[in-house]
Amino acid sequence: MQTSVEIAGCKASAPSLLLSSRVRRRQRIAAVLGNGLLLAITSFSMLAVLFIFLFIARDALPFFQHNSWREFFTSTRWYPSAGTAEFGALAIFFGSAMVTGGAILVAVPLGIAAAVCLSDIVPFALRQFVKPIVEMLAAIPSVAYGFFALVVFAPLLQQQGGHLLAVAAWIIGLPAAALAIIVLGDVAGDRFADRFQSLARWGIMIALGSGALVGLTALGKALSALHIASGTNAFNVSIILGIMALPTIVSVSEDALQSVGRELREGSYALGATRAETIIEIVLPAARSGILAAVILGVMRAIGETMVVWMASGNASQIPQPWYNILEPVRTLTATIAGDMGEADQVTGSARYHVLFAMALCLLVFSFVCNLASERFIRRSRQKAGG
Amino acid sequence: MKKIVAATTAAMLMGIGAATAGDANKIVVDGSTTVGPIAKAFAEHYMGKHPEVNITVSESGSGNGAKGIINETCDVGTMSRPMKKSEKDAANSAGVLPIEHIVAMDGIAVVVHESNPLQGLTIEQIRDIYIGKIANWKALGGPDRPIVAISRDTNSGTYETFETLVMKGAKMAGKTEYVGSNGAIRQRVLSTEGAIGYVGLAFREGVKALKVNGREATPEAVVAMTYPIARPLYMYTNGRPKQDTPLYDFITLSDTAEGKKIIADTGFVPVK
Numbered sequence: 002m003q004t005s006v007e008i009a010g011c012k013a014s015a016p017s018l019l020l021s022s023r024v025r026r027r028q029r030i031a032a033v034l035g036n037g038l039l040l041a042i043t044s045f046s047m048l049a050v051l052f053i054f055l056f057i058a059r060d061a062l063p064f065f066q067h068n069s070w071r072e073f074f075t076s077t078r079w080y081p082s083a084g085t086a087e088f089g090a091l092a093i094f095f096g097s098a099m100v101t102g103g104a105i106l107v108a109v110p111l112g113i114a115a116a117v118c119l120s121d122i123v124p125f126a127l128r129q130f131v132k133p134i135v136e137m138l139a140a141i142p143s144v145a146y147g148f149f150a151l152v153v154f155a156p157l158l159q160q161q162g163g164h165l166l167a168v169a170a171w172i173i174g175l176p177a178a179a180l181a182i183i184v185l186g187d188v189a190g191d192r193f194a195d196r197f198q199s200l201a202r203w204g205i206m207i208a209l210g211s212g213a214l215v216g217l218t219a220l221g222k223a224l225s226a227l228h229i230a231s232g233t234n235a236f237n238v239s240i241i242l243g244i245m246a247l248p249t250i251v252s253v254s255e256d257a258l259q260s261v262g263r264e265l266r267e268g269s270y271a272l273g274a275t276r277a278e279t280i281i282e283i284v285l286p287a288a289r290s291g292i293l294a295a296v297i298l299g300v301m302r303a304i305g306e307t308m309v310v311w312m313a314s315g316n317a318s319q320i321p322q323p324w325y326n327i328l329e330p331v332r333t334l335t336a337t338i339a340g341d342m343g344e345a346d347q348v349t350g351s352a353r354y355h356v357l358f359a360m361a362l363c364l365l366v367f368s369f370v371c372n373l374a375s376e377r378f379i380r381r382s383r384q385k386a387g388g
Numbered sequence: 389m390k391k392i393v394a395a396t397t398a399a400m401l402m403g404i405g406a407a408t409a410g411d412a413n414k415i416v417v418d419g420s421t422t423v424g425p426i427a428k429a430f431a432e433h434y435m436g437k438h439p440e441v442n443i444t445v446s447e448s449g450s451g452n453g454a455k456g457i458i459n460e461t462c463d464v465g466t467m468s469r470p471m472k473k474s475e476k477d478a479a480n481s482a483g484v485l486p487i488e489h490i491v492a493m494d495g496i497a498v499v500v501h502e503s504n505p506l507q508g509l510t511i512e513q514i515r516d517i518y519i520g521k522i523a524n525w526k527a528l529g530g531p532d533r534p535i536v537a538i539s540r541d542t543n544s545g546t547y548e549t550f551e552t553l554v555m556k557g558a559k560m561a562g563k564t565e566y567v568g569s570n571g572a573i574r575q576r577v578l579s580t581e582g583a584i585g586y587v588g589l590a591f592r593e594g595v596k597a598l599k600v601n602g603r604e605a606t607p608e609a610v611v612a613m614t615y616p617i618a619r620p621l622y623m624y625t626n627g628r629p630k631q632d633t634p635l636y637d638f639i640t641l642s643d644t645a646e647g648k649k650i651i652a653d654t655g656f657v658p659v660k
Contacts, residue, residue: 080559082542092562151572156579230534230582233565311568316541319562330565340566343452343543 054365061362064088064355073359079318079332081341081353088356092318094363096235096331097304100314103239103327104246104303109296111243112250116292119251120258121266121280132255139248143308150241150313155232162229162328167221174220178213182206227328233315235327241309246299253298257291257382258284290382297375301368304335311336334360415443415635419453419466420545421569422588423621426492427466429650430641434634441634447569450545457624458482463635465624468494468545468588486624491642493657495589496550496617497597497605499574501581506530508599511616514554517584520561525582538576538585541566549619550586586617590655607657621656 020028065073068088076089115135119128158165186209190202261284269279285292315330318337322329338357417427424447431443446462454475456462459482471479471486479486498514500506506528509517516522518537526532539560540547551557567573573585578594587595589605597605601616609615629636641647648658 077562083559084557152575159580231536231565231580233576316566317563330563340541340543340568343449343455
């Protein structure tokens with residue numbers, strides 16, 4: 002359709018701005034097809050997760066049908082290849098929990114402190130320089146970490162273990178004690194009358210300081226006397242797993258702290274708070290959900306790690322005596338699956354094959370739950386930041 | 389432009405065709421970490437003489453070697469133990485006929501750290517260590533150090549042989565550590581003062597091999613059948629390889645004089 006337009010005496014023809022019904026139909030079909038294709042691609046990835054779950058559950062169920070639940074979850078005797086096979090996985094669950102707990106103990110304080118430092122304390126230029134370096138830790142392949150743990154760290158623990166622990170105790174204890182003493186000195190000194198305040202503060206700090214020094218020296222001596230029989234133990238793996246989980250925790254926590262926003266911090270400074278008070282009492286609680294999500298992601302990283310634990314945890318299926326002795330070898334779920342996979346063939350050994358799937362199912366369920374919790378916390382933190 | 393695309397595609401397809409056509413000149417070997425060094429030495433020797441043949445050797449454990457033969461994912465399955473009845477049944481139901489070929493004899497040496505003053509143990513003492521009854525070296529006349537017992541994982545033929553000949557069905561203590569290969573045991577025992585482990589004869593370098601029941605762990609003792617922990621090493625194939633194929637030459641290398649020399653150099657005992 003052509004319409005003629007007369008403008009200031011000139012005649013000009015332009016094509017109509019309305020679409021013909023044929024063109025409109027074609028465009029609608031193209032839009033539907035395009036949307037459908039994108040939906041199919043998205044569903045594909047969802048289906049992949051669903052199928053993984055289904056296949057693992059399908060092969061895990063036969064184990065629970067033919068073997069005792071109670072033995073699997075409460076017995077510590079793990080002899081899958083013996084004549085009378087025993088499938089007690091309690092020690093293995095404990096091992097996984099122990100190394101994950103150890104990794105979290107290492108990674109969470111370090112990670113949150115690093116995140117706070119990067120977001121609130123160091124100048125922006127330094128932050129732009131340091132953050133990529135921390136994230137580079139995540140790029141190191143896990144087998145390299147495992148190799149380091151087995152070939153360098155384990156013999157080091159065996160030869161110099163006690164001294165290493167003593168040095169670590171001093172490195173952690175000295176700044177922590179200094180901080181505690183300054184805070185306590187301030188708080189306690191406030192109770193005295195103005196005249197004696199400075200004297201009281203110094204007195205208390207000196208008393209606490211000498212107490213701390215004596216305590217640290219005694220601790221250092223006791224640790225130096227320790228002799229680690231086997232360097233491939235839960236302590237070794239916890240440290241390495243903590244370093245592996247660190248980049249995740251630092252990244253996500255730092256994002257959560259950044260998303261708290263300038264207004265909150267500026268308001269706090271405007272009301273006269275110091276930087277320490279702002280960070281501890283305003284910023285950290287506001288970023289609580291994001292930090293919790295970061296910790297949960299770190300837990301998932303640590304519990305799913307296979308190569309490092311298979312090479313460096315000792316693979317002894319026992320609960321250490323006493324239970325908190327991290328200087329003993331332990332065995333994790335992931336290392337058991339990786340180590341026993343070759344021998345446990347579907348045809349040649351039924352229960353051995355299915356028990357590995359049962360362990361994989363437990364890991365999968367745990368990761369699922371962690372993932373859901375983490376999602377919930379991230380969503381809550383985004384709502385807080387937005388609203 | 390279209391002509392260039394068509395020409396490139398045709399060339400690629402022909403290249404792929406050529407690559408898959410030369411299947412007879414490719415041998416995949418998988419299985420025991422004990423037999424691994426022999427397989428690798430054979431592969432090097434054979435590829436040196438026949439450069440058009442490509443032999444790849446992996447070591448994922450005797451169990452995996454058996455599985456590879458059953459699933460036809462490898463041409464040669466090396467194992468440091470004979471195939472179990474269940475594996476033979478699985479092979480039969482998969483239509484695979486595993487043919488056994490004894491390549492060499494091997495002994496399992498019980499090794500400790502070089503600083504350990506002990507000279508030898510009896511099989512009963514070794515069993516008591518591994519079941520956890522003896523927990524400190526001083527109970528055996530050694531220094532006051534806790535014993536760190538290291539074993540191979542259950543995937544291993546070496547483990548199965550040790551279990552049959554030494555443990556005799558007794559279960560290892562919960563605190564036994566498990567590692568994945570002969571080399572890993574050697575490396576752990578090398579660096580841990582209180583450690584005890586067991587490896588194939590070829591892996592004794594850097595550690596101290598104890599006498600078992602008064603017999604030294606040497607190839608001569610294995611040949612003379614005086615060393616108590618000795619076993620044959622196997623290579624399995626699917627069916628008997630045809631004469632004059634690279635696979636046949638590879639398998640029968642251990643029967644030739646050159647093959648026996650390679651086996652002796654690698655630290656094993658050639659079969660007579």
